[in-house]
Amino acid sequence: MGAAFRAENxxxxxxxxxxxxxxxxxxAEGECIGVAGRNGSGKSTxxxxxxGVRRPAGGSLTFRGKNLLASGSGIGSLVAYVPQTNxxxxxxxxxxxxxxxxxxxxxxxxxxxxxxxxxELFPMKVSRMSGGMKRRVAIxxxxxxxxxxxxxxxPTSALDLYQREIIMNYLATYRQEGGIIVMAxxxxxxMAFCDRLYLIRGGTSEECLPEYAVKCIKGEREL
Numbered sequence: 001m002g003a004a005f006r007a008e009n010x011x012x013x014x015x016x017x018x019x020x021x022x023x024x025x026x027x028a029e030g031e032c033i034g035v036a037g038r039n040g041s042g043k044s045t046x047x048x049x050x051x052g053v054r055r056p057a058g059g060s061l062t063f064r065g066k067n068l069l070a071s072g073s074g075i076g077s078l079v080a081y082v083p084q085t086n087x088x089x090x091x092x093x094x095x096x097x098x099x100x101x102x103x104x105x106x107x108x109x110x111x112x113x114x115x116x117x118x119x120e121l122f123p124m125k126v127s128r129m130s131g132g133m134k135r136r137v138a139i140x141x142x143x144x145x146x147x148x149x150x151x152x153x154x155p156t157s158a159l160d161l162y163q164r165e166i167i168m169n170y171l172a173t174y175r176q177e178g179g180i181i182v183m184a185x186x187x188x189x190x191m192a193f194c195d196r197l198y199l200i201r202g203g204t205s206e207e208c209l210p211e212y213a214v215k216c217i218k219g220e221r222e223l
Contacts, residue, residue: 004029004064005149005180011058012045019045021203023059025182027196029148032171032181034194036213041200043184044084044153050182051081051151063149080142084153084184086134087141088126094137095122098144112140115170132163139167143174150174152183156190168193188214 003026010023019042027033037043048054050061052068052075061068068075088097098109113119116136126134135155143150155171156164171193175181183190191197191210198205199213208216 003027005062005182007046007050007059007061009059010046010049010056010061012042012049012054012056018203020049020056020200023198023200023203023205025198025205027149027180027182029178029180030175031195032175032183032193034191034197034210035182035184035200035205036186036191036197036210036217037200038217042203043200046200047081047151047153047182047184050149051079052076053081077145078147079149079151080145080147082135082138082142082150082152082155084157086126086131087138088134090127091125093123093125094118094129094133097126097137098141109140109144112143112170115173116140117166130160130163132159132167135159135163136166139170148178149180149182152181154185154187155183156187186217 006026008024010020012020023042023046025033025035035043035046045054049056055069063078067073068078089100092100116139118136118140121129121133121137126137129137156167159167171181183194185191188210191213197208197210197213199208199216201216
């Protein structure tokens, strides 16, 4: 199966500081790709580029051969993005956030809401929710248009086992239905969930096994 989603030779810098110099990754439909690396290695920057939140200084990004960096590419309808920080409006309820971000009624999204067990959260204000609840609502908001690619920054970081299970079960279903997942992670269980793993270090990417990535992150292997 060939790659449907591909980032090639991605570069990014802040002033004179080069964050990414040549990062390449690819994913076929139905695959989950992990992105690992030490704090400050550029994982979040790379994910923002993949999601169209930030433009790279160089490189290419394609989906099914379509140039996603071209003007009018419609990347927002193809790639959903769930950042590590909460993107929801705290003063609004889950239902109101879904309606606002989706631009349509929640009833149109019954299936995803059911899979993420959101029904009981509809009337609750985001400000009263736990981190796991917020993450589940954020995922539902990001996927309202059923995009084929989901980019997530540490999807279950700091969540309890119950919340993690709900989210990982949904991600497994999304992948089984042909969706592509790209997640930044430092969690060994999330790494094991991925079909392939890329380690970001020195501004470049390399495909590796989870055990190797963990050793590099811990400094047990020379960077």
